[in-house]
Amino acid sequence: MNPVIVIPTYISARRRKEGGNILATYDHTTPLTQAGELGRCLDSLQKVQGLGQIAILVVSEPSIENQAAEKVQAIASQFPSLNVVVIGAPEHALIQQRMEQLGLGRMNKEIGLSGYGAVRNLGLVVANTLGFDSVVFVDDDEIIEDPDFLQRAMYGIGKLTKKGIPILAKTGFYYNSEGTYLSKSMDKWYNHFWQQGKAFNKWITKAMQGPRLSRSNHVCGGCLALHKEAFKRVSFDPWIPRGEDLDYLLGLRMYGSDIWFDNQWSLVHLPPETPSEGTRFRQDIFRWLYEYRKMEYSRTQIDLMQVKPSSLEPYPGPFLEPGIKSRIRTTAFLRSLAxxxxxxxxxxxxxxxxxxxxxxxxxxxxxxxxxxxxxxxxARIENDKILRTALLQSAANRQASGSGQPSQQRTRAANPAPADVAAVGIDPGSTTEIRLNIAD
Structure with a gap:
């Protein structure tokens, strides 16, 4: 396998408590004037064995998109041992232009730099264009302590279970600041109707006691590996406000596939303090009501597999059942009191x-x-030489303007000519499927 690590990073003019656009309100952003967590993440990746390409997706308000990309490039340049390509607004514009040339139309909403789902779709498009056969998503507020992180990420991917089921997507898990994978969500009286943390803890406790790979009910978007046969068939949902990772599991099931849980693949999640608990809960309200309505709509489509909440017990099934609106309203009211x-x-x-x-x-x-x-x-943009050339040249130009000259290691060519850039730094490799003894 030849994976690319994709890291979305969110830059803002300042650390805001609340955003106006429901899709552009993120759990945390890094102000232009602050260092943020990205450098810490990249530093930890230096110890990972077999590390290849890293693509950083720069998300920001349009008014600061150039400064944001320059900031991220400056951070990446501090780690010359890493092979980093920075994808910002200019590269996104190139992708949109190429899709128009191919008759696909512009899809800024669906593949872009605004909204969790659209950003992840952009990462998949970049990986597909550059010819990688797998993607490993990592978040910028995480650190990797295991030198075998990438090897563990690829374990089982592209192979078959003993029943002949292909493993095309899998998730690992997070350790938090307390060194546990259990949710720190408090079991308080005002959460009586919203036991999300308790339900998750029940699920993962069982999963950690099972075989290394088992079917998953949960997805950690910052510890997620996708084979190209999965991400070429199924996209992320650009309309879900947050929880796009778990939603991807539901999407895969609807289209006949699944995500597996690897209880030996992990990293450490150290997010900054949430600016506003209430704002985050508002995002959850939009998320779960949207997810519930989407699941209901999917049952009217004859070409989709039916995914029932009962198949997702103990989590997230209860949050996809009728009555979710009443539970949301009651929980919000109780929390407003305490x-x-x-x-x-x-x-x-x-x-x-x-x-x-x-x-x-x-x-x-x-x-x-x-x-x-x-x-x-x-299928149209896979290994597209024109787009690949343009993306690598644009990224190399930014790198050169920020450092004085392009890095040979990161671009794999000192002065890539447009006709030759398509071959720079890309070695797709091939996959071989073998049968693996894994519990189905």
Missing amino acids: RPDKKAYRKAAKAATGEATTYAQRNCSKYFEFQFVWPELM
Whole structure:
């Protein structure tokens, strides 16, 4: 396997408590004036054996997109041993232009630098264009302590279970700042109707006691490996406000595949403090109402596999059942009585019966329309020499402007001419499927 590590990083003019656009409100962003967590992540990757290409996706407000890309390039340049390509707004524009040339149209909403799902789709497009056969997603607020991280990531990928089922996607797990993989969510009276952490802990405790690879009910988006046969067939959902990683599991199941859990593949998740608990819960409200409505809509489509909440016990099944709106409203009200950020929780409670419900109703069918064209899109741009040349040249130009000259190691060519860039630094390799003894 020849994987590329994809790291989305989120840059803002300042660390905001709340965003206006529901899709462009992120768990945490790094202000332009602060170092952030990306450098720490890249530093930890230096010890990983067999490390190849790293692609960093730079997400920011349009008003600072150039400064954000320059900031990320400056951070990446501090680690000359790493093979890093920075993908920002200029590279995204090249991708959109090439899709138009190929008759695919512009898809800024679906493949872009705004919204968790669209950003991950951009990472898949970049990987496909550059000819990689697998993607490993890592978040910028994580550190890797295991030198065999990449080897563990590729374990089982592209192979078959003893029943002949291909393993095309898998997730690992996080250790938190306390050195545990269990959720730190508090079992308080105001969370009586919202036992998300407790349900997750019940699931992962069982999964950690099972075989190394087992079917997963959960996905860690920052510890996620995808074979090209998965990401060429199934996209991320650009309309889900957050939780796009778990949603990808549901998407794979709808289209006849699955995600596996590897209880020997992990990293450490050290996110900065959440600016606003209430704002994050508001995102969760939009997420779960949208997910519920989307699942309901999927059952009207005859070409999809039916995914029932009962097959997702103990988590996340309970959050996909009827009555979720009432549970959301009650939990938001109870938290507004006992937790800080009372105003944000009250606003979140109103969203459950207002804008979040409307958003779900208006957008629940759009993913399936986009998914219909995704496989053709990926087939058209796979190893596209014109786009590959343009992306690598654009990234090399930014690197040269920031460091005075391009790094031979990172671009794999001192002065890549346009006609030759397609061959720079890319060695797709081949995959061999063998049968693996894994519990189905």
